[in-house]
Amino acid sequence: MHFYRPIRKYVLLATLVVSHISLIHAQTDSLVTKKDTAKRYFIALPIAFYGEETNVGLGASAGYYYRCKDNKISSIQGNAVYTLKNQVSLNVLPKIYTSTRDFYYSGHLKVNYYPDKFFGIGRNTNDTLEENYTSKDFSILLQRQRILFGVMMIGAQAQFNYYQAVEIKTDGLLSQGVTGMNEKFTSGLGLLMTWDTRDNMFYATDGEFYKASLMVYSKIFGSSLDFTRLTVDLRNFYSLGQKHIIALQIYGDLTWGSTPFQIMPALGGGDILRGYYKGRFRDKMMMCAQAEYRFPIYKWLKGTAFAGVGDVANDLDRFDISQSKVAYGAGLRARVNPVNVHLRFDIAFTRDREPAFYFTASEAF
Numbered sequence: 001m002h003f004y005r006p007i008r009k010y011v012l013l014a015t016l017v018v019s020h021i022s023l024i025h026a027q028t029d030s031l032v033t034k035k036d037t038a039k040r041y042f043i044a045l046p047i048a049f050y051g052e053e054t055n056v057g058l059g060a061s062a063g064y065y066y067r068c069k070d071n072k073i074s075s076i077q078g079n080a081v082y083t084l085k086n087q088v089s090l091n092v093l094p095k096i097y098t099s100t101r102d103f104y105y106s107g108h109l110k111v112n113y114y115p116d117k118f119f120g121i122g123r124n125t126n127d128t129l130e131e132n133y134t135s136k137d138f139s140i141l142l143q144r145q146r147i148l149f150g151v152m153m154i155g156a157q158a159q160f161n162y163y164q165a166v167e168i169k170t171d172g173l174l175s176q177g178v179t180g181m182n183e184k185f186t187s188g189l190g191l192l193m194t195w196d197t198r199d200n201m202f203y204a205t206d207g208e209f210y211k212a213s214l215m216v217y218s219k220i221f222g223s224s225l226d227f228t229r230l231t232v233d234l235r236n237f238y239s240l241g242q243k244h245i246i247a248l249q250i251y252g253d254l255t256w257g258s259t260p261f262q263i264m265p266a267l268g269g270g271d272i273l274r275g276y277y278k279g280r281f282r283d284k285m286m287m288c289a290q291a292e293y294r295f296p297i298y299k300w301l302k303g304t305a306f307a308g309v310g311d312v313a314n315d316l317d318r319f320d321i322s323q324s325k326v327a328y329g330a331g332l333r334a335r336v337n338p339v340n341v342h343l344r345f346d347i348a349f350t351r352d353r354e355p356a357f358y359f360t361a362s363e364a365f
Contacts, residue, residue: 344360
């Protein structure tokens with residue numbers, strides 16, 4: 001593939017980023033300049049974003065944020081978007097502490113109509129295997145955790161998913177019986193444990209975030225498929241002074257059993273190994289390590305440089321560091337409200353692909 005895209009695509013993306021950041025700050029400047037002692041904020045804004053998987057997307061986003069005991073922030077965020085690839089998505093993301101901070105409730109509601117690409121399963125799939133399909137899916141995740149000692153949480157979770165893949169290539173890989181091809185409903189129960197000492201959940205400058213989640217999907221719970229998923233997310237944030245920050249993440253996503261291809265552990269996208277198409281490499285298991293250096297530029301504007309390495313495999317003993325995928329890049333962050341939510345613009349590179357661009361909200365980790 002050629003390294004340079006048509007110049008008009010760069011111009012379009014630059015225009016989108018500059019105009020959207022200007023719009024956001026024109027509407028929220030009064031919030032950003034207020035003292036951060038106010039307890040409640042509500043923001044509803046038009047949104048624009050860009051990613052290789054979506055092209056340009058437009059929609060609306062709303063968020064309600066309020067401070068709880070010990071200055072912790074609860075939020076209910078939501079968005080509805082449409083992209084130029086005819087993708088439609090609705091997301092609701094609650095993160096709520098009880099008033100006494102004894103319990104923490106989180107989860108999601110996601111509904112998607114999502115034309116996408118499939119490249120096969122495994123680390124060595126070739127770009128020539130690319131085929132298009134459309135995923136119709138919804139997902140409900142409910143999590144309740146008991147807060148212990150102020151920084152540790154232990155609890156239970158339940159998840160309900162529906163998947164349907166349509167508009168597939170009749171002689172392609174998906175037509176050959178990949179798990180998840182036929183209409184499927186999966187439901188599971190599980191446990192999770194969290195350790196969180198971050199000073200801010202949206203843009204941490206110091207602290208730790210460690211989370212382990214175990215989910216068992218079984219026909220006993222009404223699931224069409226039996227499989228188990230274990231995810232481990234380890235993040236550390238180090239303040240170097242003067243708003244310079246080092247952020248580190250180790251992320252593992254491991255499954256056993258009949259895992260639907262739509263939710264197989266995968267590399268790529270705006271959060272895990274930026275630079276690769278989301279789902280470009282997928283298999284039963286995935287491991288990734290990422291690092292970011294975040295630094296101030298001017299008031300609400302910040303910069304970042306990042307790098308990551310990751311791999312997929314069908315079993316733990318099949319991981320091979322010599323075949324890991326590597327990506328790196330840089331980006332800008334624009335603070336849009338007093339609880340430190342940021343707009344994010346990243347450009348990422350890999351060894352064998354043209355640059356990938358990401359323009360969205362929230363940090364990769």
